[in-house]
Amino acid sequence: MTKFLLDRMLGQTAKWLRLMGIDAEYASDGSDDDSLRKKAEREDRILVTRDKELSKTENGFLVPPVSTEEVLGKIISEFDIEIKPLTRCSKCNSLVRSVSKESVKDAVPDRVYSIQEDFWRCTGCGQIYWKGTHWEDILAKIERICKKTDESSR
Ligand SMILES: [Zn+2]
Structure with a gap:
């Protein structure tokens, strides 16, 4: 299973990956680029970032400044992950x-x-x-993202 480390600009993405059951750590306040790179390397995580410089590392994955949903789509289509909500x-x-x-x-x-x-x-x-009322919304959003990813990879 691929694990991730999200940089400070991608907090929402981290939250959604977790909702999908994916191991996604989020950069804590004050952690600098160097410590992020080291953590990604040490814990064998993909470092997902919008920062070109920061992405220049072995495990780096650069994402464009698009919506959280699109970032999630890119991650799902790029990496081998299994979605297990809750x-x-x-x-x-x-x-x-x-x-x-x-x-x-x-x-x-x-x-x-x-x-x-x-x-x-x-x-x-x-x-x-x-599974409160918002749970249906969460599942629907996850399904929508996966479906889009499916279609665009065909
Ligand atoms: Zn907790």
Whole structure:
């Protein structure tokens, strides 16, 4: 599985890759070009960036200044990745694990608890996930991106 490191301008892209279940680290504030290159190399990640200079590294992947959706399309068509929604935390990139409904009773709003049956918890930051109303939108967007990529690679 290809892993990624996104530069500071690509926070939204990182979030969406995570929603697709793809391992995507995001450059923290204050990390300079050199430390990014080193991290990418050390952790065997593709360094995705809009910065020409920064992309000049073995693992560099330069993307044009286009929308997040288009950047995602480029990444999906270029690299061998498997999309597995709801496996990774969009906040911290850790894996999420399916947990029992009872275990989240005190941690989610009553309204959510009464209508949802399936919950996931991030193994890193503890964030709880469920397939709320926005989940359909997320899946639809992921499908749209993949479909576009399919069509353009034919
Ligand atoms: Zn998390």
